Amino acid sequence: xxxxxxxxxxxxxxxxxxxxxxxxxxxxxxxxxxxxxxxxxxxxxxxxxxxxxxxxxxxxxxxxxxxxxxxxxxxxxxxxxxxxxxxxxxxxxxxxxxxxxxxxxxxxxxxxxxxxxxxxxxxxxxxxxxxxxxxxxxxxxxxxxxxxxxxxxxxxxxxxxxxxxxxxxxxxxxxxxxxxxxxxxxxxxxxxxxxxxxxxxxxxxxxxxxxxxxxxxxxxxxxxxxxxxxxxxxxxxxxxxxxxxxxxxxxxxxxxxxxxxxxxxxxxxxxxxxxxxxxxxxxxxxxxxxxxxxxxxxxxxxxxxxxxxxxxxxxxxxxxxxxxxxxxxxxxxxxxxxxxxxxxxxxxxxxxxxxxxxxxxxxxxxxxxxxxxxxxxxxxxxxxxxxxxxxxxxxxxxxxxxxxxxxxxxxxxxxxxxxxxxxxxxxxxxxxxxxxxxxxx
Amino acid sequence: xxxxxxxxxxxxxxxxxxxxxxxxxxxxxxxxxxxxxxxxxxxxxxxxxxxxxxxxxxxxxxxxxxxxxxxxxxxxxxxxxxxxxxxxxxxxxxxxxxxxxxxxxxxxxxxxxxxxxxxxxxxxxxxxxxxxxxxxxxxxxxxxxxxxxxxxxxxxxxxxxxxxxxxxxxxxxxxxxxxxxxxxxxxxxxxxxxxxxxxxxxxxxxxxxxxxxxxxxxxxxxxxxxxxxxxxxxxxxxxxxxxxxxxxxxxxxxxxxxxxxxxxxxxxxxxxxxxxxxxxxxxxxxxxxxxxxxxxxxxxxxxxxxxxxxxxxxxxxxxxxxxxxxxxxxxxxxxxxxxxxxxxxxxxxxxxxxxxxxxxxxxxxxxxxxxxxxxxxxxxxxxxxxxxxxxxxxxxxxxxxxxxxxxxxxxxxxxxxxxxxxxxxxxxxxxxxxxxxxxxx
Numbered sequence: 001x002x003x004x005x006x007x008x009x010x011x012x013x014x015x016x017x018x019x020x021x022x023x024x025x026x027x028x029x030x031x032x033x034x035x036x037x038x039x040x041x042x043x044x045x046x047x048x049x050x051x052x053x054x055x056x057x058x059x060x061x062x063x064x065x066x067x068x069x070x071x072x073x074x075x076x077x078x079x080x081x082x083x084x085x086x087x088x089x090x091x092x093x094x095x096x097x098x099x100x101x102x103x104x105x106x107x108x109x110x111x112x113x114x115x116x117x118x119x120x121x122x123x124x125x126x127x128x129x130x131x132x133x134x135x136x137x138x139x140x141x142x143x144x145x146x147x148x149x150x151x152x153x154x155x156x157x158x159x160x161x162x163x164x165x166x167x168x169x170x171x172x173x174x175x176x177x178x179x180x181x182x183x184x185x186x187x188x189x190x191x192x193x194x195x196x197x198x199x200x201x202x203x204x205x206x207x208x209x210x211x212x213x214x215x216x217x218x219x220x221x222x223x224x225x226x227x228x229x230x231x232x233x234x235x236x237x238x239x240x241x242x243x244x245x246x247x248x249x250x251x252x253x254x255x256x257x258x259x260x261x262x263x264x265x266x267x268x269x270x271x272x273x274x275x276x277x278x279x280x281x282x283x284x285x286x287x288x289x290x291x292x293x294x295x296x297x298x299x300x301x302x303x304x305x306x307x308x309x310x311x312x313x314x315x316x317x318x319x320x321x322x323x324x325x326x327x328x329x330x331x332x333x334x335x336x337x338x339x340x341x342x343x344x345x346x347x348x349x350x351x352x353x354x355x356x357x358x359x360x361x362x363x364x365x366x367x368x369x370x371x372x373x374x375x376x377x378x379x380x381x382x383x384x385x386x387x388x389x390x391x392x393x394x395x396x397x398x399x400x401x402x403x404x405x406x407x408x409x410x411x412x413x414x415x416x417x418x419x420x421x422x423x424x425x426x427x428x429x430x431x432x433x434x435x436x437x438x439x440x441x
Numbered sequence: 442x443x444x445x446x447x448x449x450x451x452x453x454x455x456x457x458x459x460x461x462x463x464x465x466x467x468x469x470x471x472x473x474x475x476x477x478x479x480x481x482x483x484x485x486x487x488x489x490x491x492x493x494x495x496x497x498x499x500x501x502x503x504x505x506x507x508x509x510x511x512x513x514x515x516x517x518x519x520x521x522x523x524x525x526x527x528x529x530x531x532x533x534x535x536x537x538x539x540x541x542x543x544x545x546x547x548x549x550x551x552x553x554x555x556x557x558x559x560x561x562x563x564x565x566x567x568x569x570x571x572x573x574x575x576x577x578x579x580x581x582x583x584x585x586x587x588x589x590x591x592x593x594x595x596x597x598x599x600x601x602x603x604x605x606x607x608x609x610x611x612x613x614x615x616x617x618x619x620x621x622x623x624x625x626x627x628x629x630x631x632x633x634x635x636x637x638x639x640x641x642x643x644x645x646x647x648x649x650x651x652x653x654x655x656x657x658x659x660x661x662x663x664x665x666x667x668x669x670x671x672x673x674x675x676x677x678x679x680x681x682x683x684x685x686x687x688x689x690x691x692x693x694x695x696x697x698x699x700x701x702x703x704x705x706x707x708x709x710x711x712x713x714x715x716x717x718x719x720x721x722x723x724x725x726x727x728x729x730x731x732x733x734x735x736x737x738x739x740x741x742x743x744x745x746x747x748x749x750x751x752x753x754x755x756x757x758x759x760x761x762x763x764x765x766x767x768x769x770x771x772x773x774x775x776x777x778x779x780x781x782x783x784x785x786x787x788x789x790x791x792x793x794x795x796x797x798x799x800x801x802x803x804x805x806x807x808x809x810x811x812x813x814x815x816x817x818x819x820x821x822x823x824x825x826x827x828x829x830x831x832x833x834x835x836x837x838x839x840x841x842x843x844x845x846x847x848x849x850x851x852x853x854x855x856x857x858x859x860x861x862x863x864x865x866x867x868x869x870x871x872x873x874x875x876x877x878x879x880x881x882x
Contacts, residue, residue, distance in 0.1 A: 002756060017479050033818075034820070040453070042452055062504070066554065078507070362581060
């Protein structure tokens with residue numbers, strides 16, 4: 001019997017994996033160009049550290065040794081459900097060995113014990129960048145992480161044809177200052193209801209604000225007007241001002257958000273908007289918040305989110321504020337690859353198959369392959385000295401573009417052209433050296 | 442309070458992680474040069490598939506959703522303890538979509554619920570290569586996987602100064618044929634006792650062969666003589682012949698092993714020996730077996746092992762024979778990095794820190810960094826417009842070799858030399874572009 005896939009645990013066939021590797025390499029390239037250092041944390045955290053946020057508890061996968069003694073506290077472990085909790089622990093554990101501000105990227109699997117459904121996985125890959133300071137962290141890092149991530153996502157678009165993205169940003173200070181300016185004390189209560197705007201619509205949110213938070217109907221309406229403001233330039237500032245609310249914190253939030261929008265519209269025009277309905281409800285963000293949609297794939301939800309924390313970690317004496325964003329790599333790639341919207345030109349790294357005339361001359365074919373590899377050309381030697389038609393079919397099935405023959409010629413399987421070539425000098429066109437990643441059509 | 446590391450779950454500081462990434466990249470490069478395709482499998486397998494080998498059971502980490510209903514069979518999962526079981530399952534699950542012989546590499550974490558001790562981890566990284574056929578797999582792949590892995594390990598030696606290795610190979614057919622030639626029926630019983638040679642010594646093994654397997658003392662002695670044969674060339678064949686044992690299977694094993702030794706001594710001289718005591722006791726290998734020692738670090742045990750299976754997987758109708766080897770990346774790197782025997786020249790990818798004169802001119806510094814990045818130079822902009830001495834210290838603490846100033850000059854922090862430079866043309870020496878990995882001394 002053939003084993004069945006496990007629901008919620010996506011795996012790629014080799015061609016899909018080549019697409020995924022190219023995407024991960026490209027993300028890493030951008031992050032490293034900006035000086036972010038790689039961190040990889042263990043897959044497990046203590047349950048105490050995973051369950052600090054009450055509502056996440058139900059999603060955690062608990063991990064135990066099969067024959068662990070009952071009550072063995074050392075075995076009280078769970079798989080991490082994001083890369084923020086582990087990173088906060090890593091920073092605190094290693095603070096004495098890190099240089100702050102510390103800029104790291106982290107590309108790893110995470111696990112959530114959710115009921116699997118469209119776009120929800122139990123195991124998936126995330127790519128996070130964060131900048132974390134010791135006791136203080138300058139505001140320009142809020143701009144930096146957005147620009148770095150947009151550059152990374154833009155490169156995926158131009159390089160491989162992934163859909164373009166639009167990042168939606170807001171600032172918690174702006175919202176908090178606005179609500180306080182309206183006389184609201186519990187700004188989180190307002191924020192959490194505004195966060196439901198896309199799900200339940202403006203009328204229902206307005207009713208909640210009046211009934212549950214006790215706002216005057218006119219004030220609730222003003223909050224909804226704030227939430228409808230969405231601009232690709234800094235004109236949102238004037239539109240907020242026109243609502244007539246004043247508060248010091250509101251000014252601070254407006255300034256910070258305007259700086260971010262101005263920087264992004266210069267660096268990556270059209271890819272970032274100030275969207276004042278973005279709330280990111282229950283997360284403990286204290287400044288900028290980020291969400292990102294992939295154009296034409298809005299139903300996937302946010303493929304890249306994050307924000308600023310005043311305290312990513314704290315040990316009582318010291319506090320580590322941080323700002324970061326996280327891309328849902330699997331959330332993007334699993335559907336695009338499954339639907340064939342993103343493919344690799346071949347299912348193997350191999351650029352050249354070296355044909356074998358007879359098993360007795362396999363050594364010569366191996367020597368030819370070694371000479372090609374010495375100049376960085378991925379090669380394999382045909383597994384069997386079959387007739388050439390069969391060896392060509394071996395290459396063709398895998399998408400290998402070239403076959404090398406012992407008479408010193410190389411055949412391009414796409415054009416059919418066969419030319420004499422020297423294994424110490426021949427090079428394929430750059431585009432053929434690695435598998436190409438292409439969108440459909 | 443500072444969180445404490447979890448015993449058995451090693452994590453690297455950023456500098457160590459740079460070493461690990463360089464090693465993983467280099468392994469991948471070699472595997473891809475030989476046409477091996479990447480496969481990544483989910484972290485979990487069903488407990489049924491993990492516990493098929495009885496004695497492994499105690500090491501498995503069981504994974505359950507925190508609020509799983511009791512007896513929910515879908516949650517009967519465990520973390521994989523190697524990459525062979527998952528790969529066998531992947532091959533069987535996807536056989537219809539794979540082209541055979543299928544060549545794959547797989548670099549992933551694995552988990553074992555062992556008592557942590559020196560050199561034993563509960564979470565560690567392995568890098569495997571395997572070639573798997575459908576119903577048949579040619580013998581030359583036994584040679585290929587050894588040569589590819591030796592090339593990969595040799596590259597780590599020449600490129601980064603990792604210690605050189607010696608691969609010890611044997612062939613189960615050789616041993617089985619030899620024991621059968623001596624009239625033994627249960628060759629596995631002999632093999633498992635000979636496997637204890639290094640641990641308990643020849644006298645104790647001889648006693649076990651006589652007392653437990655029921656061999657004549659002289660035959661037990663002949664088995665021990667076989668086990669002492671270890672040659673870097675094919676002279677082992679004559680030494681085995683001289684023991685006077687004859688069997689068809691022995692001939693087959695001798696021929697196969699001689700081919701492997703001859704090929705390796707031509708391709709990577711001095712890195713492979715025929716070592717007829719290698720048994721790999723309980724594993725289900727049926728032909729070539731591989732173990733590898735790192736010179737000067739023999740106490741680590743085998744850092745790279747594997748062998749041939751007649752049936753890596755089987756579904757009753759079809760069988761998938763395979764041959765492969767697995768490097769214990771963490772087993773090699775964790776001690777070398779912890780002892781400072783392998784270091785990175787810097788703890789960040791950054792090659793150039795662009796200094797900031799004043800917060801008002803941060804945009805200009807960012808523009809300079811963008812121009813440098815456009816030509817592949819990893820840059821960051823100083824986080825604060827401190828006096829230059831402090832900005833230079835920021836770079837120095839992280840090992841960043843160059844600081845760029847707004848007057849259009851770049852300073853090499855190692856030589857102290859400062860020269861005028863154009864951000865659209867300047868390039869660092871190749872060796873400075875990425876962090877260098879170096880051995881101590």
